[in-house]
Amino acid sequence: MEILIALSHGFAVALTPYNLMWATLGVTIGTAIGVLPGIGPALTVALLLPVTYSLEPTSAFIMFAGIYYGAMYGGSTTSILLNAPGESGSIVTAIDGHAMARQGRGAQALATAAIGSFIAGTLATVALTFVAPLMVKMALLFGPAEYFALMVLALTTVTAVLGSSLSRGLASLFFGLALGLVGIDLQTGQARLTFGIPELLDGIDTVVVAVGLFAIGETLFVASRHRYETEEIFALKGSKWMSREDWSRSWKPWLRGTLLGFPIGALPAGGSEIPTFLSYLVEKRLSKHPEEFGKGAIEAVAGPEAANNASAAGTLAPLLSLGLPTSATAAIMLAAFQQYGLQPGPTLFDTNPDLVWGMIASLYIGNFLLLLLNLPLVGIWVKLLVIPRPWLYAGILVFATLGAYTLNNNVIDLVVLWIIGVIGFGMRVLDVPVAPCVVGLILGPLAEQQFRRALAISQGDPMVFFTHPLSLALLVIAALLVIVPVVIRMTRGRREPEPVNSDLKT
Template identity: 50%
Template structure:
């Protein structure tokens, strides 16, 4: 407890320097701006800005990239409330009540509730991160190849089982990512694998190319469809920006409950903000005295998912910093940035890079305050970016995506690869296949393979090495339980989730008819 408190105070002295304050402000501002562009999302936004950080101090660069992450999560509700289009997957639950509230003339108050709920969740979430990450890192020092293999198996099982509506589709995405992770030079034999004769693939598939193509370029196709189909309905911000006392009375407990649900989902590898927002929404609907209001403008239906989404970002950093395992698709991209700077996230990070870790955590406190000050007074101005002509907006996204990909290696081959992954991402959307598990498989596949081979090498090929360690055996059992529970839940889905899915379908049909 005292060690964590001292770490926070030390981190605040680092994060409060003028240089770090500036980069934190730049990160949260860019994240807020990106969140106002429908379909970009935090993963693609971070990936686009990684090339800009080349040559920067690692602490400043990571503070900026992290600020982009939670800045995107703060502002993701804007397009959901104003455009009836979630800025990212995690904001899908905000659409249900945010857009109806906006159509009732409460757009400004709804945006204020979303920002305030996110602020509360962010401050509580960072506090929990500060006191949980260091003890977990001390435990993780006992991890070896077998424990890491089991941990990654558990992370992948939760990602495939709980992301999306279909376990089979989630598994397809995971195994495709694992397959992409095997492309390149085999570290043990030195033989190229699955490169198809392209020398550019010998250094593994570039994660930046995959992220930009899968998330940014593929979303351009969705936006083109929405624009041509006339399904994007803009609601202008009018009236007072603040909310009433009654609205706050109802939203406050929902935000607190959503905070803890979101942090727990973020701390469990692979669950993510989408599931966190859905669980918090279902919880509020079940305990509400007026469940019939949900889907028609219940303020709790905005406060709880938004708090859960922002708290999920803090929970996801527990695994990234303490275990070296990304807890979400966005932290997987940030983990790539860590590695690019020659920094290996994991239990030793708190001992080898204490200034970076505690400075990064402390910058989240400061960034949350900056975001509240940015989002409340500027929301009316920032939302005007939604009124940019669709052709200009789409061109801008493509230019930024292409520039980010090309600047990484200055190779046109990466542009073709990004386009190919963009087509793949568009196909994933059409067939309702989740994208995040693919990114999980790509990022974790290399470590999974190396841990597996190292463990077998140490044990002279004895496969029982994976069950000799209590930690390894326990994690493998948890992975099996996760997959089994997911299969069972697909056979008998909870009634609350059925009602939520039906509500989402009815809402979309109603908007299509309009």
Template identity: 50%
Template sequence: MDILSNLALGFGVAISLKNLLYCFFGVFLGTLIGVLPGIGPVATVAMLLPLTFNLDPATAMIMLAGIYYGAQYGGSTTAILVNIPGESSSVVTTLDGYQMARQGRAGPALGIAAIASFVAGTFATLVVALFSPPLAEIALKFQPADYFSLMVFGLVGAVVLARGSLRKAIAMVVLGLLLGLVGTDVNSGAIRFTFGIPALAEGISFVALAMGMFGIAEVIYNLEQRGKSREVFTSRLGSVLPSRDDLKLCLWSIARGTGLGAVLGILPGGGALLSSFAAYTIEKKIAKAPRNFGDGDIRGVAAPEAANNAGAQTSFIPMLTLGVPSNPTMALMIGALTIQGIQPGPQVLSQRPELFWGIVASMWIGNLFLLALNLPLVGLWVRLLAVPYRLLFPAILVFCCIGVFTINNNVFDLFQLVAFAGLGYVLLKLGCEPAPLILGLVLGPMMEEYLRRALLISLGDPMVLVTSPLSLAFLLAAAGLLISIAVPLIRAKREEAMKE
């Protein structure tokens, strides 16, 4: 297996006219929706998911990946122009990006964000191509106990990086795991927790839950925030192309952000979030003078934008090779693959190489589209920002509902949407973020199955989880993460970083 021939295979798949077209559509629609304030990538991907149902798996994933990058970039656009981060990973972009916009340099800020994202995306694509095959090979040797502990580690990682109370985040994971168990138990055929509703026998509608908690609950939340004024810098956009000096200044910032993001993105739990925070913090410390971070320093936009795009891309690695999502968007991707009849995991790489390498190749093409689309179209995105929310939210409502309904053509799914929107809103108000819950939902049935197999092999001895060296390593890493967060000093740091 040669990396070049693999990439050639991938580009062969991705460059077909149909896939190029869908990749382009994905990036375009993703940016279009992602640019609307108050809609993050998760909601964007969930809303556009139904568009991919009639496509073949490779095309569907290529389009979804495009939607994801587009939505990410759209989030950065709102961060710079309106001071509203589309999602948590573009929070740091607001710090300097919005200041640049206020100083009339919104154009270069948007331009450098696109360029930094492209550079980071190119590098991260190579990382995915290089590291996925060996990782998948190792993963094929995993025993059930190893898998169970890997998932524990993944969930703990997600919890540690969630905002707010640690106990609430863990509780949300457990609640998600439980919701994942609703429906028919694969092993015994027993139908669990359906309360006599036949439609629940197939389990909770993943898309209804995601849209309820990330889409509708957010709309409710946004509607009550109304009246808080926000200033949109649309008139003083300036040239989109950063000057030569800007580029020179940003060169190393982009490189550092890319490297950091590529490494951190592989870790479970909001890779993009952690990497953008870390990149900004480092940049603030080591960038050459004159430094005016927090006051419109272009490097404060370049570094985190590079980092979050690199992180977004490398977060595909655990999803594609292990079948373990590292963030809610990846959980949606796994949901999409499952709907396509593909069980994500290490076997995808060996059994469906055209799918795997097609996705990898399209990552780079997607980033190219992003650059080609955003530099000239920035003006259009900016105009979209001026659409008032009272016109916007009915459209979000309609698209969420149609999306949920068309998955199974089942009206009952709409009532699930109602229930999860209500639950999501109340939990959000109580300080419980929905991200850990959705990871739990995806992993629930898998964790049960692996635990069952592990204990079956060990004749019921739970020590199997610590006698297998790999499993022990994952559990120790998970424990280490939990302890590190409990240590007051690091905890204070974490809270400080989250607040910024």
């Protein structure tokens, strides 16, 4: 009841014409930028940050919610028509979605993705509405030791599930943690790794690193591969509508995908890779036509795409209620909160109910608007795919540098952007995942703060992390996540199969 009152208050905030305008603008440009090849949701959110600087926080986050969901919708269009998944969550969608596009069933693939995203997004937003306040209640029981353990768990899962090898994931994570050290130590005021450059005292901005890795690194990589790769775009033709059979084969995968996506996204173990892969496997097992999988089965688009969107909503639960980002996109959203001097967590629900509930309400609104934007207007978005590559990437770099420069209006940020971009190119070539770096950069300093707080309370006794049952449990789970796969790999011997996701971008 309490929750419904809060939510209806949120709708009152979000439905004012002024905020509704920002929500509409958010979903529209979120879709437009998300559709562009090479731009996933994380980069979309990072590139569109400057647009919100002049807004007051509530409107800014209402717009963000729209951008976030819009980028998810736009990303599925790119993966289906171009086989260019902008982030790891749409890799599975791309397999069968692109196969459908080859067979001239691109419109049906886009439709099942859009309707599935709408259903999953809406159900998952309902779940978020009720789960987030529960998590807030739980969070109030947490002390610094538990927070630290939770952050360790989040860092471990982001690292362990991504990429082709654990050491690559860890290299990315520790690089991010090292970048997080730069700047003034909050507790003692001492400068760390700043090399006497005053601009570095405030630390390295998460947004600069994310844009450097996702935009500059990626553009450099595409530039280096440009001559050796050809792209095919499949035009939409024939009937635009899903047949009766399409519907009957889609609706169950939508619901099952939602059921998989939200809980896994909401766990601090988060991420969208696991639920989308699980959804694919589940649908293949349950399908009457398992032989079609990989060759354009509509279930294999409907399920994973629903799972992807549901986990995107799920990710917001730990972000809003615990201040815990579990994906690169969530890390950038957290950076956006910090930009406004806000720290997501239990207190945010008390101090800024307008913002939190307005944002949640606008997720419902945004989802509805996106269904309208994506079903009838999909032809317009498809046109964005044919922008000539030289202009597309030139434009991406212009806006990437604009975003980095306008953060603090200084050229040092552009220097950092360049360095991170070149490193990002190297990571891309050597198949090192970049998401752990972004999450590590923003979580590292927060984890350090909780760690030191916990030890200050325990007067320096490090056992505090192991004597609190909750903290111990979280740390044990984190350790198992690292150890179990290694043990499995060793017992399986050397005939280990090539990992499915060895070419992840994020």
